[in-house]
Amino acid sequence: MSTDAIVLLKNDHKEILKTFKDFEKAGENAHAAKGKLVDRMIELLTVHTYIENEVMYPRVRELLPEVEDDVLESYEEHHVADVLVIELSAMKPDSERFTAKTTVLIENVRHHIEEEEQEWFPKVREGLGRKTLQELGADMIEAKKKAPTRPSQPSALKKTVDAVIS
Ligand SMILES: [Fe+2]
Ligand SMILES: [Fe+2]
Secondary structure (H helix, E strand, O other), rough: OOOHHHHHHHHHHHHHHHHHHHHHOOOOOHHHHHHHHHHHHHHHHHHHHHHHHHHHHHHHHOOHHHHHHHHHHHHHHHHHHHHHHHHHHOOOOOOEEEEHHHHHHHHHHHHHHHHHHHHHHHHHHHHHHHHHHHHHHHHHHHHHOOOOOOOOOHHHHHHHHHHOOO
């Protein structure tokens, strides 16, 4: 099995984008179904953000200083998504703002995923090469095992605090 970091991250993206589509297809008043989809989104995003923040971004930043600006922008985009995820995780699906907030989250994350896949990943693949990407991927698989699945878990909250104070 390939442990190529970019392949793994793209697989995560696919799964995340699928929940977005399903949410958009759900009916206006399908509160229970939409609530479940948002729970799933939150879990997928929390785990994915964790492995990118813990492994991918810091390692790439260290190995490829020329993509520093992309990494910094990514941290900020993640931070915006984190705030929305935290708010959504405390919100009832039949609340007036639930669909609107989810829609804004979806728009933000779609944009971020597009930038990663179209602009950032190609630079990283070229700069790091196959072997390093496989090592990074193996580290991400390890990190996934201890990743938080809810934004309220301490290891998930830490990054939010970091984004504000560092
Ligand atoms: Fe990201
Ligand atoms: Fe990503």
